[in-house]
Amino acid sequence: MQKLIIINGPNLNLLGKREPNIYGSLTFTEFYKTIKEKYTDVSLEYFQSNIEGELIDKLQEVGFGYDGIILNAAAYTHTSIGIGDAIKAIETPVIEVHISNTFSREEFRHQSYVSPNARGVILGFGLQSYELAIQSFIN
Ligand code: DQA
Numbered sequence: 001m002q003k004l005i006i007i008n009g010p011n012l013n014l015l016g017k018r019e020p021n022i023y024g025s026l027t028f029t030e031f032y033k034t035i036k037e038k039y040t041d042v043s044l045e046y047f048q049s050n051i052e053g054e055l056i057d058k059l060q061e062v063g064f065g066y067d068g069i070i071l072n073a074a075a076y077t078h079t080s081i082g083i084g085d086a087i088k089a090i091e092t093p094v095i096e097v098h099i100s101n102t103f104s105r106e107e108f109r110h111q112s113y114v115s116p117n118a119r120g121v122i123l124g125f126g127l128q129s130y131e132l133a134i135q136s137f138i139n
Pocket of ligand 1: 010011012072073074075076077097098099100101102109
């Protein structure tokens with residue numbers, strides 16, 4: 001069974017309450033419950049942190065043993081050379097996801113330190129972005 005992990009960055013713990021016009025009104029806990037029930041052929045875990053170093057620690061921890069990482073580094077996507085370097089350093093493939101279409105938003109969201117090191121990028125499909133990433137590992 002493939003071992004996958006979703007890693008969410010800063011402010012994504014506020015999904016459901018945070019700018020629902022952009023990010024929707026479902027909490028990640030509710031969404032995670034539905035995907036856990038739906039994708040029973042994979043072992044799926046979830047980690048969230050608002051702290052850059054904790055995200056790097058988690059990438060290092062899972063990055064040599066897991067089969068796939070689904071990473072929404074949120075705002076750190078656009079700023080963190082450290083997260084970019086961590087993705088380069090590990091062996092597990094990373095799929096970058098975003099809920100919103102970052103290219104239709106402010107210019108500073110067009111830059112990503114994750115994309116050059118990711119296997120692929122899925123963005124703009126709401127929470128479905130995460131599901132598409134899971135499906136790509138299953139396929
Ligand atoms: C986000 C997009 C980022 O620009 C933003 O900072 C987030 C969420 C998304 O999933 O759409 O926090 O990663």
